[in-house]
Amino acid sequence: MTHTLLSSPLQGFTDFRFRNTFHKYFGGIDTFYAPYIRLNGKLEIKSNYEIDILPKNNKSLTVIPQIMTNSADEFIFVAKYIQQFGYNELNWNLGCPYPMVTNKGMGSGLICDSTKIDHILDRVHSETNIIVSMKMRMGYENNEEILYTFPILDKYPLKNIAIHARIGKQLYEGGVDLEGFQRCLENTAHKIYYNGDITSFSRFQEMKELFPSIDHWMIGRGLISDPFLPFMIKNESAEYPEDRFELFSKFHDTLLSEFEQKLSGEKHLIMKMLQYWEYFATSFSDPQFIIRKIRKSKSLRAYDDNVKNILEYEKANVY
Ligand SMILES: Cc1cc2nc3c(=O)[nH]c(=O)nc-3n(C[C@H](O)[C@H](O)[C@H](O)COP(=O)(O)O)c2cc1C
Incomplete structure (x- = not known):
């Protein structure tokens, strides 16, 4: 079927x-x-x-x-x-x-x-x-x-x-x-x-x-x-594609830039992405840690760094 x-x-x-x-x-x-x-x-x-x-x-x-x-x-x-x-x-x-x-x-x-x-x-x-x-x-x-x-x-x-x-x-x-x-x-x-x-x-x-x-x-x-x-x-398989984190990263960056066009101010943008991260994080190894990191991002630059680190850590630890 x-x-x-x-x-x-x-x-x-x-x-x-x-x-x-x-x-x-x-x-x-x-x-x-x-x-x-x-x-x-x-x-x-x-x-x-x-x-x-x-x-x-x-x-x-x-x-x-x-x-x-x-x-x-x-x-x-x-x-x-x-x-x-x-x-x-x-x-x-x-x-x-x-x-x-x-x-x-x-x-x-x-x-x-x-x-x-x-x-x-x-x-x-x-x-x-x-x-x-x-x-x-x-x-x-x-x-x-x-x-x-x-x-x-x-x-x-x-x-x-x-x-x-x-x-x-x-x-x-x-x-x-x-x-x-x-x-x-x-x-x-x-x-x-x-x-x-x-x-x-x-x-x-x-x-x-x-x-x-x-x-x-x-x-x-x-x-x-x-x-x-x-x-x-x-x-029909529980396998992730090999480029799981690269794909996720591209998806994330595109979503971020889409919302950048809509929302004014870094704070609003980070808050919006935090709402998504509350879901995204659940398929990563330490959801609470990820949420804390994202929540503590005081600027877009800090947010970008945190996301990069999170994805690098996941990639290194999942494979
Ligand atoms: C934040 C949020 C917003 C939702 N907005 C809608 C909506 O606009 N229309 C709707 O029919 N259901 C809405 N729902 C319900 C979901 O579409 C879905 O029926 C529900 O979450 C159960 O499915 P799931 O367990 O796959 O999430 C919403 C649910 C959540 C958590």
């Missing part, structure tokens, strides 16, 4: 700069989901959302935009807006777990409201020709909420439902609920994609054995923690 790998959206991480840089050096991802577009009551798209999905910024990538909303008007507005750029699919985020979102009945806080989901899908399908796909958790309070929603979802020609096998209340704590995920597979006619905690090649192998019918896999944090992961999965 061929496996399709999807980059799960990470707001603040997987913007077009990351996507392009990732694709250039590592590859292995078939489709990238852009982080969500959220309107706050006004039918207006903020410029940073637009920049992220503009075709000229995503030339060699396959990208699917995403919306987070509980309003049919907003959904229809964004669907028509992205269609002008040539997109024909809009992914709906019913997964976000944060109380600021769920308390407003959005993200995973909307899963329990099948009447509203029905109303939105009904209007979207009758007023636009956009293809809708879903990305959801299994519920907010418990993993049965999704089971009550499936009969509604089954009424619509959704492209797929990507399920992050957790509930909203968990945030990112605890493990993924694989029994709950299995129950989902048995209770909907829709195509299901798996999402959650694919962090290594061996973890992917385990999931593949547990869910032999799944051929679409969404990877979020694992992609940043170990950008070689999609390559390994596609290559």
Whole structure:
């Protein structure tokens, strides 16, 4: 079976700069989901959302935009807006777990409201020709909420439902609920994609054995923690390429220079890179040491030196 790998959206991480840089050096991802577009009551798209999905910024990538909303008007507005750029699919985020979102009945806080989901899908399908796909958790309070929603979802020609096998209340704590995920597979006619905690090649192998019918896999944090992961999965081997650290270094430098164009001031730039390093470091030998080094970088020059030393040390100690 061929496996399709999807980059799960990470707001603040997987913007077009990351996507392009990732694709250039590592590859292995078939489709990238852009982080969500959220309107706050006004039918207006903020410029940073637009920049992220503009075709000229995503030339060699396959990208699917995403919306987070509980309003049919907003959904229809964004669907028509992205269609002008040539997109024909809009992914709906019913997964976000944060109380600021769920308390407003959005993200995973909307899963329990099948009447509203029905109303939105009904209007979207009758007023636009956009293809809708879903990305959801299994519920907010418990993993049965999704089971009550499936009969509604089954009424619509959704492209797929990507399920992050957790509930909203968990945030990112605890493990993924694989029994709950299995129950989902048995209770909907829709195509299901798996999402959650694919962090290594061996973890992917385990999931593949547990869910032999799944051929679409969404990877979020694992992609940043170990950008070689999609390559390994596609290559069916846990081996890194021989030039692992050279490649990583080129990827890193390109990402840095991309953000240099966007952010003003060395401090902001280092803070941005630190966010990535909190993930990158986990596939290196001493994550805490690396984070301390990056955090203590007081200038871009110090940061560059630290990164160089970290990569040289890793290279010398891994081989
Ligand atoms: C910092 C961060 C930002 C995220 N932003 C989004 C987002 O914009 N849209 C979305 O559907 N999910 C978002 N997620 C959830 C991830 O896409 C993914 O579903 C989740 O992390 C589980 O997959 P993973 O274990 O492979 O990371 C975000 C997660 C994190 C940690």
